[in-house]
Amino acid sequence: MRWIPFVLAAAVVPVFLGPGQLTVYVLLGLSAMAVVGLSLLMGYAGQVSLGQASFTAIGAYTAGLLAVHDVPPLLGLVVAPVAAALAAVVVGVPILRLRGHQLAFATLALQLILLSVLGDADWAGGAIGLQGLPYLSVFGFELNEDLHYAYLVLLGVVLTAVVASSLVRSRAGRGLRALATAPVAAEASGVPVGAYRLLVFAVSAAFAGLAGGIYAFFVGYLAPGSFPVLLSIEYVVMAVVGGLGSIAGAILGATLITLLVQALTSLATQPGMPGYAPGVLSYAVYAVLLIVIVLFVPRGVVPTLSRRFRRETSPGRPAPVDPAPARARPGAGR
Template sequence: MTRWALLAAGVATLALPPILPERYLATFVLLLLAATVTVGVSLLMGYAGQVSLGQASFYAIGAYAAGLLSVHGVPSLIALAVAPVVAAVAAVLLGAPLLRLRGHHLAFATLAVQLILLSVLAQADWAGGAIGLQGIPRLTVLGVELRDVGYAYAAWVVLAVALLISRNVIESRAGRGLRAAATSETAAAASGVAIGRYRLAVFTLSAAMAGLAGGVYAFYLGYLSPGSFPVLLSIEFVVMAVVGGLGTIAGPVVGAAVITVLVQVLNTLGTQPGMPDYAPSVLSYAVYALVLIVCVLYLPRGLVPALDRLRATRITVAERADPARTGP
């Protein structure tokens, strides 16, 4: 997918919030926030070669940081700005020891971090405990208190910033070094690539993106609880990144759109009369597993690279059928 196509799609979405029904507007906001987190996951997995199953923990850290600060009188815009900083600091403290691990060891370690965080939040009275943090004020920008449509545009801006940063990182020297490290650590190290430093930087950047999205999430809902950030949410972010295409600009957005719509359909199906209470959760896990299996078998690089290959193939076939296009 070209840069211009992504830009055109982004501009087109600006017209959606005012015309969307309220029930779909909430889905739209959550989709944009999930895409923002997935941008960081795609960077981490697609370029740094590291698998994180605990990205929702940084989403939660950013949300609780913004929520707690605003509840205690800090202006909401400042609280939102602090949210990614707190998530980034947590990532530095956790990433320094965790990134020494590789493969499934790192994945399990990040999963353990989220489980520990959820346990701490559930027991912490200062965070609202299991009941949750209530009374979070609405986000105020330039004296204007945001409503539903305003949050849609705020989430859009957050996603645009994440995509811009991601593109700059990919095209930078650090991005080339990360691609080299993901291919062969030995060769990259021999070429002078500071693998450990680069990976920690990307881990921190991905956490900051999740923290920023979490801040908007806190103000949008006005309420937070440990149950808002289940382990399934981290798995969902990974599935979005894999489905859309790891290491691509448009992949996280496409993957988030596909999975979010799919989750909404499954929730609707699972809440139909006669369905058991556990149906939505079971359906979600089953479909995530099925989607991952299908992608690994038939679309190992994700939807966006597959669509790019299909487009390139069609152009090649057209040029062969009409040699005049390519000139003498």
């Protein structure tokens, strides 16, 4: 119930936005969908992934390839998260045995390999990419305006938030909370650590795949350059800034960073700025943001504000323990 006012406010906003602003709104929502899953993965399973955008690409290319082969676009959108989740299961079995920086580099390598394959594959359009993708149509209604996709993305964000919240509150979620705080003790208590980590990895990939499927029909064009490594880094920054393990934090982090990216892009494309300015500014600002967050609000913005609010509204009482983990613990336990 507490989400309803925010959802209603988000539903009203697109009506007052112009074409360019609606595009930012859609991209913001797509990022939020991918980051909700990544926040669960890093916050509960303690796995640091630098390849979340690879699952966005898998979902986008799955939907795009099905569409160009005359499969109904709606069916392609449904298959997109399934394909991303299956890919996560296949690659997750070996790579989730890694820990810390080894896992981070493995997921980064996964994205680099995927981009290389897509760039050389004729069936995927190669470096030119897939062009002329149709608009998404739902039961005969064609989504051919940015406003339509704004509401579709809002529906996707609500869906991912509901699924993530249900997962956290389920029996598996209780095991994940135990895994996040004390992985060795959780394993000793009979929690299937490997299975739960693989589950969260697959769910996280499915969220990113759904975002990729919507992106394919919204843009109408796909190329390997649409999913750079920088996009995966953006997702990590969004999750850390908002607060790992927090659904609201993931959405807030996606909002803040997306707006920041737009501001940096506008600044870097001013007359007189060198061509490499957008990339340099992005990496520099992300590095500064991560340092500031780790030093001053290591739990992230939303968990920190929530904890402070509870402390101020309940004077004299000890602050309740936050069920969400404070931060990822990629090096803990096996």
